[in-house]
Amino acid sequence: MAGAVNTVHGTTHLGGGVTAIEQTEARPRGTRLPRRARRHQLLGAAQEVFVAQGYHAAAMDDIAERAGVSKPVLYQHFPGKLDLYLALLDQHCEALLQAVRTALASTTDNKLRVTATMDAYFAYVEAEGGAFRLVFESDLTNEPAVRERVDRVSLQCAEAISEVIAEDTGLPSEQSMLLAVALGGVSQVVARYWLSSESDIPRDTAVQLVTSLAWRGIAGFPLHGADGQGPEAD
Amino acid sequence: MAGAVNTVHGTTHLGGGVTAIEQTEARPRGTRLPRRARRHQLLGAAQEVFVAQGYHAAAMDDIAERAGVSKPVLYQHFPGKLDLYLALLDQHCEALLQAVRTALASTTDNKLRVTATMDAYFAYVEAEGGAFRLVFESDLTNEPAVRERVDRVSLQCAEAISEVIAEDTGLPSEQSMLLAVALGGVSQVVARYWLSSESDIPRDTAVQLVTSLAWRGIAGFPLHGADGQGPEAD
DNA sequence: ATGGCCGTGGAGGTCAAGATCGGCGTGCAG
DNA sequence: CTGCACGCCGATCTTGACCTCCACGGCCAT
Numbered sequence: 001m002a003g004a005v006n007t008v009h010g011t012t013h014l015g016g017g018v019t020a021i022e023q024t025e026a027r028p029r030g031t032r033l034p035r036r037a038r039r040h041q042l043l044g045a046a047q048e049v050f051v052a053q054g055y056h057a058a059a060m061d062d063i064a065e066r067a068g069v070s071k072p073v074l075y076q077h078f079p080g081k082l083d084l085y086l087a088l089l090d091q092h093c094e095a096l097l098q099a100v101r102t103a104l105a106s107t108t109d110n111k112l113r114v115t116a117t118m119d120a121y122f123a124y125v126e127a128e129g130g131a132f133r134l135v136f137e138s139d140l141t142n143e144p145a146v147r148e149r150v151d152r153v154s155l156q157c158a159e160a161i162s163e164v165i166a167e168d169t170g171l172p173s174e175q176s177m178l179l180a181v182a183l184g185g186v187s188q189v190v191a192r193y194w195l196s197s198e199s200d201i202p203r204d205t206a207v208q209l210v211t212s213l214a215w216r217g218i219a220g221f222p223l224h225g226a227d228g229q230g231p232e233a234d
Numbered sequence: 235m236a237g238a239v240n241t242v243h244g245t246t247h248l249g250g251g252v253t254a255i256e257q258t259e260a261r262p263r264g265t266r267l268p269r270r271a272r273r274h275q276l277l278g279a280a281q282e283v284f285v286a287q288g289y290h291a292a293a294m295d296d297i298a299e300r301a302g303v304s305k306p307v308l309y310q311h312f313p314g315k316l317d318l319y320l321a322l323l324d325q326h327c328e329a330l331l332q333a334v335r336t337a338l339a340s341t342t343d344n345k346l347r348v349t350a351t352m353d354a355y356f357a358y359v360e361a362e363g364g365a366f367r368l369v370f371e372s373d374l375t376n377e378p379a380v381r382e383r384v385d386r387v388s389l390q391c392a393e394a395i396s397e398v399i400a401e402d403t404g405l406p407s408e409q410s411m412l413l414a415v416a417l418g419g420v421s422q423v424v425a426r427y428w429l430s431s432e433s434d435i436p437r438d439t440a441v442q443l444v445t446s447l448a449w450r451g452i453a454g455f456p457l458h459g460a461d462g463q464g465p466e467a468d
Numbered sequence: 469a470t471g472g473c474c475g476t477g478g479a480g481g482t483c484a485a486g487a488t489c490g491g492c493g494t495g496c497a498g
Numbered sequence: 499c500t501g502c503a504c505g506c507c508g509a510t511c512t513t514g515a516c517c518t519c520c521a522c523g524g525c526c527a528t
Binding site: 053054056057137139140141142158174175178179181182184185186188189190193194200201206209210212213214215216217218219220221 | 373408415419424451453455
């Protein structure tokens with residue numbers, strides 16, 4: 001049976017202090033919880049498993065076992081595997097969008113805006129549980145519901161960035177959207193690379209480095225109404 | 235709705251009148267091909283199905299039907315589904331790496347290098363069959379073999395770019411790698427966005443736009459030994 | 469021309485994983 | 499004290515997809 005897709009892949013760093021046998025915390029089966037708390041705990045367990053193994057390799061048995069319950073309980077809280085995944089996906093898409101919008105609104109200095117946005121991506125990627133994998137590295141993009149969510153959050157982030165660009169450069173919307181997609185793309189890709197090659201560069205240094213790259217790039221466009229320090233094009 | 239083609243025993247092979255050149259439709263079953271041609275055709279059919287449906291949703295039956303053969307012949311050419319996928323993946327990873335290296339070596343003017351590299355990504359993404367999805371949007375990243383290949387090609391592309399950056403800026407390797415990952419990331423993300431939102435901007439315009447963004451960004455770093463037009467850092 | 473050979477084809481086995489049904493234990497109203 | 503309700507669990511079913519077994523028909527040496 002070569003078809004076994006076992007993937008005991010690196011799993012990055014989780015809780016850290018893991019005792020020998022159990023993975024993180026296997027609770028004694030039999031604790032009764034109110035429904036809301038149980039649901040919350042199930043979401044947490046599902047996130048851990050989905051992040052560590054991906055959607056397809058994650059079995060409902062694994063999630064149930066991780067949560068310390070049995071499968072029927074899982075199905076009493078969520079109609080199916082996809083719904084569980086979508087609940088988590090929505091949650092973290094919303095978190096990313098909020099982080100980006102907050103960063104953009106945190107100042108009116110465009111260079112600081114770039115810094116803040118870049119740092120938002122880094123913070124998002126570094127956030128506990130590695131939940132960014134659900135958004136940026138999903139293995140269920142063929143499912144229309146997932147595709148729609150991922151595309152939508154990317155588009156909304158780009159639109160938020162694009163508004164600032166269009167306002168400060170006067171570029172037409174298609175071009176500012178292209179630049180916005182570029183900026184968001186750099187942030188996401190570099191943040192993920194920085195996380196994967198851990199312990200190389202401190203986060204602030206990486207943010208500053210790529211921020212200077214992006215800022216020099218974006219500040220050179222016409223009509224940029226910042227503090228007037230932008231170098232003109234050739 | 236696959237039941238269309240059933241027993242066609244009566245059809246003598248190469249009847250002459252059969253036009254049999256249908257790229258996207260199932261061909262009449264019963265044509266005998268030499269092994270090398272058959273393998274090539276199987277790879278083409280598999281690529282179409284994998285690109286259109288993703289790895290998991292693609293069934294071996296679909297690939298066989300698309301190629302106009304039955305499943306056993308598929309398994310006589312490839313040991314399993316994963317091997318088939320890896321063959322395609324290796325092929326297109328190699329193509330991307332070659333394209334990037336060729337673009338980097340096409341000139342010594344760094345601005346033209348950026349343009350050429352950017353255009354290489356756009357051309358790669360636009361290439362027929364949408365094979366870039368196997369590399370950039372794979373839904374099998376949890377499989378270690380796939381993960382290894384995807385990571386490796388990204389790293390090799392970044393290293394190729396990083397060499398140029400390090401040589402022309404004098405930055406330490408970690409920082410030049412970070413910038414190289416950034417440039418490769420922009421190229422990839424923007425090219426995919428440009429492809430998905432088709433008919434908005436012509437390819438040359440998009441390439442020029444994001445090239446100017448990237449060039450302004452990268453040209454500002456110290457010791458950049460290009461034509462000496464780089465604006466000084468603040 | 470004819471019999472052997474080999475590649476093709478349909479039909480089937482196996483197994484993993486999502487989804488579900490009867491028992492059990494606990495806490496409380498009466 | 500006892501019956502009821504509720505949430506939980508072990509065990510099971512089914513679907514679907516990857517992967518092979520028995521029959522058929524064209525090609526080549528004699």
